[in-house]
Amino acid sequence: MKAAGEFILHPGEIRLLERLRLNPRKVTGGRIRGDRLTRKKGVSIEFADYRDYTDGDDVRHLDWNVLARMQTPVIRTYQDEEDVAVYVLLDCSTSMDFGDPSKFAAAKRIAAAIGYIALCGSDALHSQAMGRKQAVTRALRGRTSFLKFDSWLSDQHAECDTALTEVLRNFTAGKSRPGLAIVMSDGLDPGICEAVARLGSRGHEVAFIQILAPEEIDPDIEGDLRLLDSESQSAVEITANSQAIREYKNSLQKHCEALASACRRVGGRYVQVTTRDSIQSLVKDKLRRGGWVT
Amino acid sequence: MNLANAAALWYLLPLGGIIILLYLLKMRRKDFKVPATFLWPHLTTEVRANSLLQRLKFSWLMVLQLLSLLLIVASLARPQTTQEGLAGTVTVFVLDTSASMSATDAGGTRFDEAIERIKKTVATAQPGDRFSLVEAGPTPRVALPLSGDTARMRDALHSLSPTDTECDIGEGLRLASALVGAQESGHIVLLSDGAFPELTNFSQGKATVHFQQVGQSSDNVAITAIGVGDTPGAKQLFCGVRNFSKQNKTATVSFFADGTVFESKRIAINAGSLFGQTSALPPGAKILEARLDVHDILDSDNAAFTLADPSSALRVLLVTKGNLFLEQALALDPRVTLDKAETVPVDEHVGSPGPGTYDVVVFDGIQEIAVKARGVLTFGAAGSSSIARPTGTIDKPQVTATDNESDLVQYVDLSTAFIDKAEQVEPKTGAQVLVDSHKGALVLASEVGKKQVYVAFSVLNSDFALQIGFPIFISNALDFMGGQATSNVLTIQTGRPVSFPAATEQDGFLTLPNGSRIAVEPTAGSYILRDLKQTGKYRFEFGDKRTTLYASLLSERESNIAPISSLQFKGRSLPAAKATARIADFWRPILVICLAALACEWWLFAKKS
Numbered sequence: 001m002k003a004a005g006e007f008i009l010h011p012g013e014i015r016l017l018e019r020l021r022l023n024p025r026k027v028t029g030g031r032i033r034g035d036r037l038t039r040k041k042g043v044s045i046e047f048a049d050y051r052d053y054t055d056g057d058d059v060r061h062l063d064w065n066v067l068a069r070m071q072t073p074v075i076r077t078y079q080d081e082e083d084v085a086v087y088v089l090l091d092c093s094t095s096m097d098f099g100d101p102s103k104f105a106a107a108k109r110i111a112a113a114i115g116y117i118a119l120c121g122s123d124a125l126h127s128q129a130m131g132r133k134q135a136v137t138r139a140l141r142g143r144t145s146f147l148k149f150d151s152w153l154s155d156q157h158a159e160c161d162t163a164l165t166e167v168l169r170n171f172t173a174g175k176s177r178p179g180l181a182i183v184m185s186d187g188l189d190p191g192i193c194e195a196v197a198r199l200g201s202r203g204h205e206v207a208f209i210q211i212l213a214p215e216e217i218d219p220d221i222e223g224d225l226r227l228l229d230s231e232s233q234s235a236v237e238i239t240a241n242s243q244a245i246r247e248y249k250n251s252l253q254k255h256c257e258a259l260a261s262a263c264r265r266v267g268g269r270y271v272q273v274t275t276r277d278s279i280q281s282l283v284k285d286k287l288r289r290g291g292w293v294t
Numbered sequence: 295m296n297l298a299n300a301a302a303l304w305y306l307l308p309l310g311g312i313i314i315l316l317y318l319l320k321m322r323r324k325d326f327k328v329p330a331t332f333l334w335p336h337l338t339t340e341v342r343a344n345s346l347l348q349r350l351k352f353s354w355l356m357v358l359q360l361l362s363l364l365l366i367v368a369s370l371a372r373p374q375t376t377q378e379g380l381a382g383t384v385t386v387f388v389l390d391t392s393a394s395m396s397a398t399d400a401g402g403t404r405f406d407e408a409i410e411r412i413k414k415t416v417a418t419a420q421p422g423d424r425f426s427l428v429e430a431g432p433t434p435r436v437a438l439p440l441s442g443d444t445a446r447m448r449d450a451l452h453s454l455s456p457t458d459t460e461c462d463i464g465e466g467l468r469l470a471s472a473l474v475g476a477q478e479s480g481h482i483v484l485l486s487d488g489a490f491p492e493l494t495n496f497s498q499g500k501a502t503v504h505f506q507q508v509g510q511s512s513d514n515v516a517i518t519a520i521g522v523g524d525t526p527g528a529k530q531l532f533c534g535v536r537n538f539s540k541q542n543k544t545a546t547v548s549f550f551a552d553g554t555v556f557e558s559k560r561i562a563i564n565a566g567s568l569f570g571q572t573s574a575l576p577p578g579a580k581i582l583e584a585r586l587d588v589h590d591i592l593d594s595d596n597a598a599f600t601l602a603d604p605s606s607a608l609r610v611l612l613v614t615k616g617n618l619f620l621e622q623a624l625a626l627d628p629r630v631t632l633d634k635a636e637t638v639p640v641d642e643h644v645g646s647p648g649p650g651t652y653d654v655v656v657f658d659g660i661q662e663i664a665v666k667a668r669g670v671l672t673f674g675a676a677g678s679s680s681i682a683r684p685t686g687t688i689d690k691p692q693v694t695a696t697d698n699e700s701d702l703v704q705y706v707d708l709s710t711a712f713i714d715k716a717e718q719v720e721p722k723t724g725a726q727v728l729v730d731s732h733k734g735a736l737v738l739a740s741e742v743g744k745k746q747v748y749v750a751f752s753v754l755n756s757d758f759a760l761q762i763g764f765p766i767f768i769s770n771a772l773d774f775m776g777g778q779a780t781s782n783v784l785t786i787q788t789g790r791p792v793s794f795p796a797a798t799e800q801d802g803f804l805t806l807p808n809g810s811r812i813a814v815e816p817t818a819g820s821y822i823l824r825d826l827k828q829t830g831k832y833r834f835e836f837g838d839k840r841t842t843l844y845a846s847l848l849s850e851r852e853s854n855i856a857p858i859s860s861l862q863f864k865g866r867s868l869p870a871a872k873a874t875a876r877i878a879d880f881w882r883p884i885l886v887i888c889l890a891a892l893a894c895e896w897w898l899f900a901k902k903s
Contacts (some may be wrong), residue, residue: 095329
């Protein structure tokens with residue numbers, strides 16, 4: 001639990017994140033002016049093209065030099081600059097409450113870091129706690145909104161039993177404008193690949209940050225156990241021996257590879273982190289190197 | 295394969311049930327929460343159970359445990375197999391070494407075949423097995439005492455050789471029975487072709503008798519009789535040739551006089567029939583030989599010898615109800631051809647037509663009657679024709695006087711013999727008392743009319759037969775009755791021991807038909823020759839004397855080489871078998887499989903735990 005007046009991120013981490021901007025691959029149209037160039041012609045300092053003058057055009061955009069030489073009125077057009085919708089989709093299922101520190105705590109810290117970068121970049125930051133019957137939050141803009149975002153994060157708990165795929169299906173079915181959908185989840189759902197594909201097909205750029213606990217990657221269990229699914233409460237009886245562990249690791253690796261492949265197929269990005277990775281290492285080693293941020 | 299303890303299979307039900315029940319018990323598993331279960335394999339290896347029942351699931355561990363249990367219970371049921379080899383832990387092989395075993399219808403000889411079978415059987419001996427070898431020749435002997443040493447058995451087998459003699463299988467079996475008859479696990483294995491008389495007076499005791507028959511064919515033609523008879527014209531040589539095979543045969547019979555052929559004839563003999571051939575002897579002939587040139591599988595009976603002058607031989611009739619001592623003492627004399635009977639044949643009675651067959655008649659406890667023979671020896675039963683008249687009986691007579699001048703009692707000391715009961719007699723006219731006692735005469739002799747010797751006591755009523763002087767007395771009596779007809783040429787039947795009086799303590803030397811020469815030590819004043827086991831010519835030199843012996847088989851029993859299919863004794867029939875078999879416990883392979891199953895079970899358990 002963080003103390004009152006404290007952020008999820010440490011000051012050092014905040015300083016590290018201030019200079020970063022999200023680097024989405026797709027250019028999506030914004031609703032208000034922002035710092036992101038769009039394909040729309042608009043008002044900015046970025047020259048786009050010439051076109052013939054028509055009645056009603058703002059004469060301030062006439063290229064006087066061309067008019068003087070060629071006696072033809074030509075209008076200069078510029079690229080418009082709009083904001084980008086950044087969706088922070090935080091997995092609040094009970095499966096995230098696993099590991100020490102828990103995956104959910106790590107997810108919240110990563111979400112805070114991503115959100116802070118987005119706010120610093122004047123992007124429209126939306127957030128949704130996946131698993132809860134909450135609508136997507138209204139857009140936050142500007143670093144001053146980080147307080148609200150941090151507060152929202154602090155209010156989230158990993159206590160939902162709704163399956164991740166169902167939550168993502170609901171999100172894509174909503175009226176959210178296309179944007180950069182950053183999913184922070186363990187991705188341990190058999191239908192996650194299908195959900196990622198659906199998310200991408202709705203115009204979102206998918207960025208999946210899979211958070212796993214070291215105990216999940218290399219489980220240290222043995223004996224005759226009844227494994228209880230933290231969400232569905234379904235049970236699997238196993239004899240945890242070397243063969244079972246080996247088969248589990250193979251299954252986990254295949255699942256993660258399938259998830260990464262699904263992300264790449266929709267033009268998205270995928271990165272796997274563990275709960276023990278620090279924000280610094282995440283940003284330096286994975287996000288920057290992977291081109292997530294600039 | 296059979297099960298010695300089939301009831302042990304019932305253990306399979308409760309024990310197998312317990313194993314299956316253990317697998318029916320459900321394991322109480324520890325709950326463990328995981329983020330997602332779909333990644334975990336359904337690998338449940340239930341090696342322990344501590345809860346209530348569940349549905350039976352397939353498990354290789356259970357299969358291997360049930361297999362191990364099955365093998366263990368199968369071992370408890372003692373599966374047994376029949377294997378060729380030693381029939382038991384203690385086995386005595388009785389090997390027939392008689393003439394018929396030299397028949398060559400078994401690849402080599404029957405003897406070689408029997409030797410190979412014994413070797414093969416002994417090779418299967420296991421630790422703790424003991425075996426022995428009895429040579430059943432004319433005089434059965436233990437060639438190898440009970441031993442577990444296969445090398446010694448091989449040496450003993452190599453030391454044996456087939457003979458051209460009859461055999462005494464009954465005595466060989468009695469010898470074997472004495473070795474193992476008291477043991478439950480004892481086995482007596484007789485290897486023979488069955489050319490021996492019916493077994494009597496044989497008890498196997500607790501031992502089991504097995505009969506391994508060797509040989510297949512009856513293809514043999516033999517000279518079964520040879521003799522010289524006086525006819526009004528000249529002496530005639532008679533030769534009897536019998537065809538024992540199942541086919542008609544042709545053969546050439548040749549007669550030799552002193553090594554020179556004087557007649558040869560091609561004859562045809564029907565299957566199973568006897569062909570008689572006679573021929574007049576050439577003048578001056580002494581040693582006569584008949585040779586048979588025929589294609590058969592036994593050679594030793596294709597020649598026989600006889601002498602032109604039969605006076606040097608004694609045909610003796612022993613009238614007795616059974617007296618082995620007397621029988622053997624008579625048979626030791628090389629001149630004697632012995633017959634036995636319980637009563638004197640009518641043809642031998644005085645007054646019956648024709649000449650008598652026997653030169654000497656010996657009455658052993660049977661009342662003497664008048665016979666045609668030129669010599670009579672009577673033991674303890676004087677009759678009307680005796681040289682003594684019985685007047686009563688005397689108990690435990692003590693010898694008081696012996697006529698040392700008489701050759702009849704030379705080297706014979708009756709004073710050391712114990713005589714339980716004797717006839718009290720009065721000598722008739724002409725009878726000379728040779729041994730006297732304080733109660734009456736014990737040995738008398740007479741040469742009036744015929745030569746008679748009377749002994750007042752029965753052999754079996756004294757220990758005289760155990761004295762050294764007994765065979766000497768018999769030999770002296772035969773010399774006396776036979777007119778001391780001595781000759782330096784004798785014909786004998788192979789295998790029969792003969793004795794010669796030893797005047798000195800020097801060794802005699804016997805030259806065998808194969809030319810080898812062996813020394814013979816004198817024993818109790820006699821040279822006893824026991825190695826006359828091959829047909830042919832022997833020469834015995836002792837002191838300054840030389841005697842030539844011609845040995846022939848002349849045994850219809852040995853020449854009839856048709857193997858028998860079953861051994862008859864004590865009223866039962868024992869079928870012949872090619873080899874003995876032993877019931878061997880079949881536990882070793884089961885143990886190996888069981889250990890392998892348990893090793894797999896352990897490996898599987900370790901792998902899954």
